Amino acid sequence: MANAAASPAIRIQDLTVGFGRHMVLDRLSLDVRRGEILGLVGASGGGKSVLMRTIIGLLRPRAGAIEVMGQPLRRNGDSEGTRRGILFQQGALFSSLTVRQNVQFPLREAVRMSEPLMDEIATAKLEMVGLRAEDGDKYPSELSGGMTKRVALARALALDPPIVFLDEPTSGLDPIAAGEFDALIKTLQQTLGLTVFMVTHDLASLRTVCDRIAALADGRIVAVGDIDVLLRSDHPWVSAYFHGKRSQMMQPGVS
Template sequence: MPQPGVEREAVIRVRGLRNQFGAQVVHDGLDLDVWRGEVLGVVGGSGTGKSVLLRTIIGLNKPAAGEIEVLGVDVVNGAAEERHKVEQRWGVAFQDGALFSSLSVLQNVQAPMREHLDLSQSLMDALGALKISLVGLPQNSCPKFPSELSGGMRKRAALARALALDPEIVFLDEPTAGLDPIGAAAYDELIGALQRALGLTVFMVTHDLDSLYAICDRVAVLAEKRVLVEGPIEQMTEVDHPWVREYFMGPRARAAQQKG
């Protein structure tokens, strides 16, 4: 988390973003800053474009208008070489893991290394095993295929792959979706520990109130095609908006508050 009194650095800067699919406008005039070293939770109702925002920032979706800078690089209109270099400075774990089904866990983790680095196989084996250990998976999971893993183990394997290139920023799309409460809490704890140990900036799309209270420094609420409000989770209860009130002041929110 950025230290109080220290000037904040925006490692992600979004201005005037417009995402549109045919006649459907998902975002219009969306602005957002993500500060170095923070865990930002991005929330919003169904159809507000949480995952679309993530995919647009990492270049999987071309916006209709707007500017996006990541680590000082224009990732919308910048030079291809610059964009390629900055992509090595972030890692992504998608909601379902998106692991290659025909590759082992170790081979999945090594995939970014093969694409971006020139390393010997023995060094990739050692680094891959280290990343797998870092996310709390046993070494006997290295030769296993995604189909042989539980849902929670697949999410950890995907996180290990996201960490393969020692990124500065990690993007997580609904990281605790489908996990039981114990597994979700353990995953939150893992993310928090890795963020502190590695100095990561974490951009996390989530609907999980427990995660917001457990590890997020700030929350950005998507509504009305933009970031309606952003700030510490404690401030969300002061926002006079129907969805925000229901989400952050409903019975599930009160339960999550008590846990946090």
């Protein structure tokens, strides 16, 4: 669980991001605690992925400040001494590389090591996410949706980062595969002590694996807390999201 007394893993203050005249994030502030799984929810096109991409340095804000593990995010998107793993939506594997080569890609970019050692690390990461060593010889086109997500997660963990960013990790998976992936995320978070920032619209994920949930609406965080806090929120969008028909279908005893 998160250590509330420690400095936040991620601190966002008065963040403003826009494209042309369109303002996406408007003086948004949010703290992500160390060792927690934070789920970020919001309307489609409401800025969830924009926020994540700004935190990891792919987008430059107009104003505001971001700190990652106590270090300010620099203009090139780096925060000194902080490694981070990223699982993009749909996995974003390199189709021309094998599974093993995909997992090794961050290693080749960041460190110098022998091929045997890279093979050993890639195999360890694949086994960590529930895949076999022989799966490393496959290409992305030979993988199921669930396997693709697991390979992408193994790649995100290649450099042993303290923070992992997940963009819609269960999108496109059937309920059984999504549930298994949620359980895997929770197990890895607890075993490795990870901080997980997860953009999702999956109500089951929010209820079962997230320590806290942050709701993004109108360019700002309008509610943050555990599931009970979000259920009590009187913000119109949050209330509609967590008390709508689809949400009610996820509750026990509702058919």
